[in-house]
Every structure is written in C-alpha cells, then in structure tokens.
Amino acid sequence: MSEKPTSDVLNRRRFLGAAGLGAAGLAGAGSMLPSLAAKAGEAAKPDPAITEIQDWNRYLGDGVDKRPYGVPSKFEKDVIRRDVSWLTASPESSVNFTPLHALDGIITPSGLCFERHHGGVAEIDPAQHRLMIHGLVDTPLVFTMDDIKRMPRVNKIYFLECAANSGMEWRGAQLNGCQFTHGMIHNVMYTGVTLKTLLEQAGVKSNAKWLLLEGADSAGMDRSLPLEKALDDVMIAYAMNGEALRPENGYPLRAVIPGWQGNLWVKWLRRIEVGDMPWQTREETSKYTDLMSDGRARKHTFVMDAKSVITSPSPQMPLKFKGRNVLTGIAWSGRGTVKRVDVSMDGGRNWYEARIDGPVLNKSIVRFYVDFDWNGEELMLQSRAIDETGYVQPTKAELRKIRGVNSVYHNNGIQTWLVHPDGVTENVEIA
Helix, strand or coil, X not given: CCCCCCHHHHHHCCEECCCCCCCCCCCCHHHHHHHHHHHHHCCCCCCHHHHCCCHHHXXXXXXXXXXXXXXXXXXXXXXXXXXXXXXXXXXXXXXXXXXXXXXXXXXXXXXXXXXXXXXXXXXXXXXXXXXXXXECECCCXXXXXXXXXXXXXXXXXXXXXXXXXXXXXXXXXXCCXXXXXXXXXXXXXXXXXXHHHHHHHHCECCCCCEEEEEECCCCCCEEEEEHHHHXXXXXXXXXXXXXXXXXHHCXXXXXXXXXXXXXXXXXXXXXXXXXXXXXXXXXXXXXXXXXXXXXXXXXXXXXXXXXXXXXXXXXXXXXXXXEEXXXXXXXXXXXXXEEEEEEECECCCCCEECEEECCCCCCCCEEEEEEEEECCCCEEEEEEEEXXXXXXXXXXXXXXXXXXXXXXXXXXXXXXXXXXCCCCEEEEEEC
16 A cells, blocks of 8 residues: 655656646436447356356355344455554554445444544443543532433434644645545544533533543543533544444543534543633643644644545556546535535536535535546546535645645645546655
8 A cells, every 4th residue: 555755756756737638528327338338248257256156156155143233245355444553653643544445335344443542442331330420510410321211312414523634734645545645534424422421410600611521541642622612513423324433433431522623522431520711731731732824833623624635446446448437525614514516527627516425414424426427548536525614625736825835734735636547546646
C-alpha cells in the first residue's frame, strides 16, 4: 500500500493541469449490453466454472456449529483494517483505517470500523463497569450497566470521523489508497440512551455549561463537551449494528457525539463531570487544535464539515474493464443531511449530479453512484458534497488559502484520483 512520505514519494505523485482532458461519457444503462453481446459473438469455449464440478458442489460443507458468531468468506481476506506503521510511535497509541474501497451501502461492518486509541484497547468486565455523574448536579449518581440498559433506549445511525482524517494530505498527495487518505471514518447504528436522560436523573444546576467526559482506558482519555450539545443529540451507547460494542469501539459504554470530531466520542466511558467552563485538557489544547499559517490555533473546532470521496475507482480499486462501469463513493456532513453530490471526470471542469441511493439521514453517510462508459481514456475523478445548509465542499486550494498547511485536522478538500489508460488509479493533485 503506502510508502513512507519521502521526497521521492512526493515527487512521484503527479501535479497535473486540468487542461487537455475531455469530459468522460456518462451514458444510460442500455449501453451495457453491447459489451456483453461482443462476448457472445466470440468463439464458444468451455467454461470450467460451468462444465466442471467444483468441490463445493461435490462435498458437504461445514455444519451450523462451525462458526457460531460468523466470519467473512476466506475470499474476502484482504478486506481488513490496515495501519501505517510509520505514522505513530507505538501500536497502542495509533490508528488503523476502514477499507472504504471495498465496502458498499452506508453501514460499516462492526469488524471493519477504524480504531484510534491513545493507550490501547481496554478489556472491561461489564459487571464491574460503572458510570459516575457528579459536579454541578443536584444528586451525584453512579450507574451500572444493568441500570443503563433498563432506561428508555434509542437507535440512531451516525458517522464517526477522526479530526485527522485526510490529515496527511494537507501538504500534497501522499498516501496511495482511499483506505489511507479517508479511512478514519465509519457509519453505524448505535443503541443506547440519550445523555439528556441521564443528566435529568442527576439534575443539572443552573450555572452548568460544560461536561467533562472521561474514559476508563489506561490513557484516561478525556474531553470537554458543551452542555448545549449534550442535551441536544448526544447518546451513551452500549451497542452498534445490533451487537454489543466491540472492545476496540469502547465496550461496554461509549459517548456518541453526532457530527462532531471523533476525539470527543470518549470510549470506555466511566465519568461525566458537570462544570461551568471547559477543562482545557491535553486533548483540547496541545492536541486536536487546528494550527493556522500565522501560528495561532483554532479553538473548539468540533464540527466535521461536508466531505465526500470516490471509493471506487480508487488506487486500491483500479478500473478493470472498458465499457460500462460503476463509480461509487460516500458523502457526509456534520451539520445535517447531504443534499447533493456532484462528480467530475475531468478534474473539475465539468460536473454531473450523482445518484444518491439508500437512506439520507441526519449526520449520516450517504452512498452515491454514477454509471458510466469508459473507453480507456485518462480520467481525473473528483466528487464534492453539498449539505442542507448550502455548504459546498471546497477544493484543497481554497482550503489552504484560508487555513494554510500547518494543520493535520479537518481537511475536507476535494480528492482527485487519476485513472491511467491501463486502469491503474493514483492519488494526485491538480495544480
């Protein structure tokens, strides 16, 4: 996959001008038939997949007790989370990436959701886990997991994106894979209780304005959260995609902060303190602040702005066939729903509205498609998301003009994939 970001790698990435590329053909579904007809016109050859009896036709398969929880097919063994070993100092304080290029629809399988830990995965006995609420409240409370599961529960689908997603791309195209440039995101259904329900039981005092969320991991991960957001749509979840949270996703209890950066979604949640100002923790002062070009840092950049990426074709999903193909990708916005996604095949000179298929939900990923015919010409693929507020995903040049290149956070610039005539696809930038 990836290469170490040496100058050789940076030089290898091509910075391209948009001139000289014509618009790619976006045709109707009927044009898929000629390529199939051409195959039918070829001399008939026996296809072993049809004429020979395969082992799976010949022998009994495994019994129902072989995989009591279920595992993916062995033929999907390459669809896994992957890390970039040189990115962080240790695997315990590191990140791996969701294989976005290999997925479809809007729900990320639990076993493929990216991980970001600061002190490794905490393995917690739910019978011994407690959640404390204290500080500016009428009645400090401690909840067991059984207490929480007896409260009114809700189910919501939200995306979770790390603030550093695409962060290595601020200074130019580096990582040659959609998984590595955009894979710090997933989208799942959470089950749990609203934080408002818990706070109402404790009784929040009138001068309360902020909360401190703290995890039970070895890093004691903590972040300040405005009370207004906590009472709006924040959840305390114990399940995702219909199963208990997995240890790497915060088992047995985590915070869900819809539309806001993933660092606030404290996993293995054990304590909520209510106060009247932010705590200014390490994670919100020296870390997770956006450094501007003049040396100042942006404060409390919580919301994840509208963003999109084409997942296929992409460097890990090259084009294999001329004729009819399907382009697909995902889009999301932390400010609400995605209203539209546009796709360009010539580096932004011409744009076409993509077809969004599947649910369009608040602060959730949407899936988009473009069915097109490819004749082998070079393509420069881009997508841009427009959300319900009218916000349009910016180009990387527009983003750098305001933010500079010092930050590693909140890079939602338009991504460009270059498709070569042989179908090989590369991460590039347009000059």
